[in-house]
Amino acid sequence: MPRRGLRLGVALVLLLLGGMGLGVVPEAWAKGAQSAAVDPYIGQPAAIDAGEEIYREKCIICHGRAGGRGPDLFAITLSDAEFLKTVENGRPGTLMPAFGSRLSPDDIWRIRAFLKANPNGI
Ligand code: HEC
Numbered sequence: 249m250p251r252r253g254l255r256l257g258v259a260l261v262l263l264l265l266g267g268m269g270l271g272v273v274p275e276a277w278a279k280g281a282q283s284a285a286v287d288p289y290i291g292q293p294a295a296i297d298a299g300e301e302i303y304r305e306k307c308i309i310c311h312g313r314a315g316g317r318g319p320d321l322f323a324i325t326l327s328d329a330e331f332l333k334t335v336e337n338g339r340p341g342t343l344m345p346a347f348g349s350r351l352s353p354d355d356i357w358r359i360r361a362f363l364k365a366n367p368n369g370i
Contacts, residue, residue, distance in 0.1 A: 285329035289354075289361035299362030300370075302355055310343060314369025318344060322369045331360050 289295035303311075310318040326334065335356045338346030347356070 285327075285332060287328045287331075287357045287360045287364070289357050290364055292361060295358045296362045296365045298355075299358035299360070302351070303359050303362055306347070306351070307359065312369075320369065321363050322366055324363075328357075328360065332356055335359070 289299070307318075307321065308316075310316055311321045312318075314320050314322055324331075332353060334344070335351065336346065336348035336353075338344045351359075
């Protein structure tokens with residue numbers, strides 16, 4: 249059983265590296281993932297960097313380096329789908345704005361990949 253897990257892990261890493269090299273797979277994943285509501289950018293360095301830039305520009309003012317006026321997004325346990333929906337629609341009646349007209353789903357996934365890459369905040 250552990251061996252099997254290891255082999256699967258190696259296969260996934262190879263797939264990821266291959267995909268990044270070709271530059272095709274992440275796009276394909278992104279398309280499929282939007283309907284499946286799964287973040288296609290988890291663990292992808294370029295997307296994580298882009299997500300950090302957006303976070304610093306649009307979210308850090310309230311959510312801080314590990315929480316602030318808004319909850320600590322580095323520690324939340326929302327599903328990918330709930331995260332996307334919350335950021336697109338905001339939370340009416342709270343300070344949380346709707347970003348649906350300002351950020352694409354891909355950009356929201358990039359933010360999420362950045363948050364997931366830094367579970368203890370920045
Ligand atoms: C003006 C302040 C403000 C800004 C800017 C802001 N947020 Fe929020 N956000 C909040 C507040 C306040 C809450 C808590 C809402 C509530 O009480 O449910 C929140 C909640 C959330 C939640 C839900 C957390 C949970 O555990 O339910 C997510 C996800 C989130 N914000 C993501 C983002 C992202 C991503 C950005 C940047 C694109 C962002 N927010 C920008 C204030 C802000």
